[in-house]
Amino acid sequence: MAELVTNSKGGGGKQKKMNVRVDFTPMVDMMMLLITFFMLCTSLAKPQTMELSMPSNDKNLQDIDKSVTKESYTVTIYCTADNQIYYVAGLVKPEQPDCLKKTTWGTKGIRSVLYNHVTEDGTYPVQDVMKAKEALDKLKADPTKKMSDSIYNMELAKIKAGDLSTGKIATMTVIIKATDNANYKNLVDALDEMQICSIGKYVIDKINDQDIALLKKNNVKM
Numbered sequence: 001m002a003e004l005v006t007n008s009k010g011g012g013g014k015q016k017k018m019n020v021r022v023d024f025t026p027m028v029d030m031m032m033l034l035i036t037f038f039m040l041c042t043s044l045a046k047p048q049t050m051e052l053s054m055p056s057n058d059k060n061l062q063d064i065d066k067s068v069t070k071e072s073y074t075v076t077i078y079c080t081a082d083n084q085i086y087y088v089a090g091l092v093k094p095e096q097p098d099c100l101k102k103t104t105w106g107t108k109g110i111r112s113v114l115y116n117h118v119t120e121d122g123t124y125p126v127q128d129v130m131k132a133k134e135a136l137d138k139l140k141a142d143p144t145k146k147m148s149d150s151i152y153n154m155e156l157a158k159i160k161a162g163d164l165s166t167g168k169i170a171t172m173t174v175i176i177k178a179t180d181n182a183n184y185k186n187l188v189d190a191l192d193e194m195q196i197c198s199i200g201k202y203v204i205d206k207i208n209d210q211d212i213a214l215l216k217k218n219n220v221k222m
Contacts, residue, residue, distance in 0.1 A: 072120040073172045077110065077190055078211070081181035081221045085110055085190075089117060094213040100220075105189055114197045117172065125172040129198045132159045132169060160200025174202040177211060179222040 071090045078086040078100075087110065088099050103109045115126050136155055140147045162171035176190050187204070194202045207222075215222055 076175040079178040079182040079186040094210050097217040100218050123170040125170045126197045133198050176204050
């Protein structure tokens with residue numbers, strides 16, 4: 001910043017230029033203090049992880065071991081083109097096209113299908129697991145129990161796997177398949193439903209010839 005000063009002794013006197021210097025050192029110190037304050041007081045966002053089960057590539061695994069889950073405990077989800085979603089409760093049977101059902105995304109769609117799925121034994125796997133998880137959450141919230149995160153995660157894994165200390169709980173297996181023209185977001189939404197419904201046994205599998213035959217018989221756009 002410059003300031004002009006006029007010589008008062010004469011009307012035509014020379015003008016003297018004076019330079020004014022501003023010291024920004026205190027401002028730099030203040031900014032460093034603010035940055036340090038926010039770094040210490042701000043909680044960093046924790047990365048969100050998701051358990052993902054994939055089909056086994058073990059050639060020594062026999063076919064009988066690949067399908068140990070009962071038919072009524074299995075649901076296959078198809079993510080197809082145009083954000084459409086279909087499902088089959090039980091085994092995929094191309095000779096029975098009506099086994100393929102269309103649903104929607106969200107609470108009243110696929111989530112309701114999974115939540116209300118009943119097995120041949122008259123049990124509701126998702127509801128049973130969610131009730132067991134709710135009881136575990138209450139124990140975790142109880143300050144007198146002092147349950148650590150590692151123990152909570154271990155017990156939750158047992159619940160999702162169907163192994164409880166009080167006995168056996170019914171669990172279901174969900175197979176997620178996406179066609180070539182399916183939206184990637186729909187696949188992520190399907191994985192989110194697995195977490196919301198506390199389903200521990202799920203796989204992402206490829207579309208096979210039986211799936212293609214079933215979808216074509218129902219005029220599904222793939």
